[in-house]
Amino acid sequence: MLDLLSLKLALAVVTLTLWVLFLGSYRRTRSLYSSYWSAALGCWLAGNGAYWLKETDWNGAAVPFGNALLVAGAFGVWAGFRSLRSLDTPLWLLFAAPGVTAFAGIFEADPDGAWLGMLVYFSLMGVGMALAARELALLKSQASQAHKPLLIVAVVLVAYFGCRIVVYAVEGPDSEILRTLFAPAVTCLLLIMLLVLVSFSMTALNNHQLISVLNERAMRDGMTGLLNRQAFMELAERELAGLQRAGLSAAVILSDLDHFKSVNDTHGHAAGDAAIRAFAAACKGTLRKTDLVARYGGEEFVILLPGADEISAEAITTEISRRLAAAPAPDGLDFPTVSYGISSTPIAGPALAQLIYTADGALYQAKAAGRNRAFIAESPLDPEAAPLST
Template identity: 40%
Template sequence: MVLLDRSTLMVVFALMTLTMLVLFYFDTYRKNRAPFAGWWCWAVASFFLAAVFYFMGEAEAVAWAPSVGNGVMVLGSGCVWAGTRSLAGRRILPWLLGIPAMAAFAVDASVHYSDNARIGSIVLLALMGTATGLASMELWREREDSWHRVRSLAVATAVCAVYYLSRTVGLAVLGPADPLFQVLFGTGVSMLMAMVLLVVVSSSITSLNYARRTENLQELAYHDGLTGLLNREEFMRQAQRRLRANLAAGVDTVIVMADLDRFKAINDRFGHDAGDGVIRAFAQACRLAVRDADLVGRYGGEEFALLLDGVDAAGGVRIADRINAALAEHSSLPAGADSPTASFGVVDAHDGNAGLQRLLREADRALYDAKAAGRNQAVIGLTAAGTQPG
């Protein structure tokens, strides 16, 4: 059986981390630059630098290098924790990561040449175990939402946390020369655990990054790029399904068509950037005026379509008025310009025989009646049965 010395193990670990860093950065992180993937890049880079410092201390007898390596190793473990927090969208204070790293460096440097030199290793392992344990806890908090995506990462960080904390206890109780400690927690076993963590976490982060990229592409496919509202195709798909469900359940439903007033004049006078700003302002006004359950889509150009749940035509008019009021407050036009307005056509979808396309046509006719009546208002259109509600 061939046993590798510590220097050789450090070289192997450094080469492995450097290879994984290069592959992960170019193959995963650069494709969408997700924050959690960025934190993992910093973690792997820290582990690589730590291996370099350990090698310098082991093979080149550079006195300060092991202490620096301890600090950088703790910093890398902190980056793993930061990555799991960013994965869930939780706040991170990067400067906090430097506190345990500096503590690991300071403790090891102060005891390195004393009879209590192993205290530096105990502090290192305790801090690494705590950081990876916190990372695992962050991931376990996500069980309800995306557990299937983070399961392997949560288990890997939990196993590593248990190992590092157990090694801390073993080092404190048994000491580094004890045969049992060498069997369970020797350098070779520790390097193997670190490599397993690197492989599992890199694989998991790559999978998560791919899933996020897929979600981003789906978001682009279903939503309008300028406003973030549903695009026409996705609005029609969701509105068809919602309309059928509401009619079957007897839930009141209103279809609304909206069009910005004198939009061409806005473009001609202030430019297309200003026109785009008005469109975005209208989208924001819709978000403020409607409920989360309602559907809002950009139907085309400056025209929008809405499906409102649980209201009648008169309720649809009130919501349209709220949208116009919010639009006036969020106008992006230059000071002194008239606030933009919109006209609306509102149709009650109480007739079970009316399809979505027919309701949209009726709402569009009512919209043009609103334009003809002077704009900046909502008009209730004829229902599919040929009568006007209320």
């Protein structure tokens, strides 16, 4: 027989140590995962502490509230895994399962102290770990390999609590199997394994998430949330190479807000910023997920439309301008109109710099013709043409 007291002490020490470490991590990074994992560790620490009340005058509350706190920890793990997929978890879901567990423990106790509420506790622990396993399975494997051992542990725990539920339901709380194979000591061992493995592996996942967030911020324009120029050039070059291999067309739109300097001079830079953000929002509302759009510089924007020709590109400029004109503007301000230059190629062969250069020439023509219009380059670019040097 395993020494239950020693295992409980070991579990408490491990939980307390990890809780202190992750609480410090949360204070430094303020990451959502660290907050959920710290909360889960705190619940498990308090839950195990509640069991010690069984030998006191508070013994009636020890098991139901201890079980409720352990279930809260399991659902906290689930919420933490969801945060790694940038998903929010409603708070009522986190409180509902522990609440049901506590209610069942309080109101389903028989006079001999055999807790029928344990069946609810086993079930909800299994549900919490199953939900966590599902979130791990949905994590993109290319993001990190750290989730694979976690998934194995989660599946083992789901199977463990599932078998425990069956034994408890069929043979009752006095089952010999329940007191040996599924005894509290075995549960303690599994929880220690879970805590250590999850803590180290999830640190790797959390670091990967933080690095991804930093990379995303580095690629984005702070005012509009669109790609910045450097990120656009890198992604567009890759996209064009893929389109060329597939024999597909591409179109580039270069756009410029008309008389933008007068907006700043007349209404102030805050009004100019509002116009830039409104145009960015119009682009986001019009373009497909496969399209690339960036703030190219100042009030100038560039768009890559994979698989599009100049006719569809012109239709997109019309829709963007319509959305911009319909957008709510600050008092006393009319958003500026927009001029567009469009270039395209039947097969995405020419270099990106050549497509942008040609679109810039068409944009100059649009401005010379009176602005507030789109000009298409006189002829689609020849894929065999020599690319311009950058």
